[in-house]
Amino acid sequence: MMKTICSLLFVLFTYLPVEKNVPVAKLDLKKYAGTWYSLYSIPTIFDKGSRETTTKYTLNKDGYYNVITTYKKPGDDQVYSRSSKMFPSEDGDKGELQAQFIWPIKVDYWIIELADDYSYVVVGHPDHKSLFIMSRNQTMPKKTHDEIVARCKAKGYDVAKLTSQWHEKA
Helix, strand or coil, X not given: CHHHHHHHHHHHHHCCCCCXXXXXXXXXXXXXXXXXXXXXXXXXXXXXXXEEEXXXXXXXXXXXXXXXXXXXXXXXXXXXXXXXXXXXXXXXXXXXXXXXXXXXXXXXXXXXXXXXXXXXXXXXXXXXXXXEEEEXXXXXXXHHHXXXXXXXXXXXXXXXXXEECCCCCX
């Protein structure tokens, strides 16, 4: 009897739908502006090996963000920086943005989760290529981190590839 129940539960959980990996439906561009600390990431080619990454988004009069990212390289305490741009979606209030690190190339930058108070954000990619868990602070409660990671895993991200940017997980 117990084997049957376990088998049924296994089948049930195996076929449960994965959460959709979609951008948030509503984004306040002015509230999103400001400084974010990248706490954990599945890095892009631009971010591999970087640590203590901070990104400042400044909304300009043309409706897109000027972005300044500061970071340190492995084994080096010098602070480096790079500029980029972030373009909101056509309707302007969805979490579907595009980042431009090198002109004229733009890459998808989806806000897939955003705290109601804008205290943390999760940025992903439609193809699950990258993931960033960012906060307005350099730390995040472990419970919040664990819940975010579980939701990202359910959306199809390989959370085993997440690296810590500021500190080791407790």
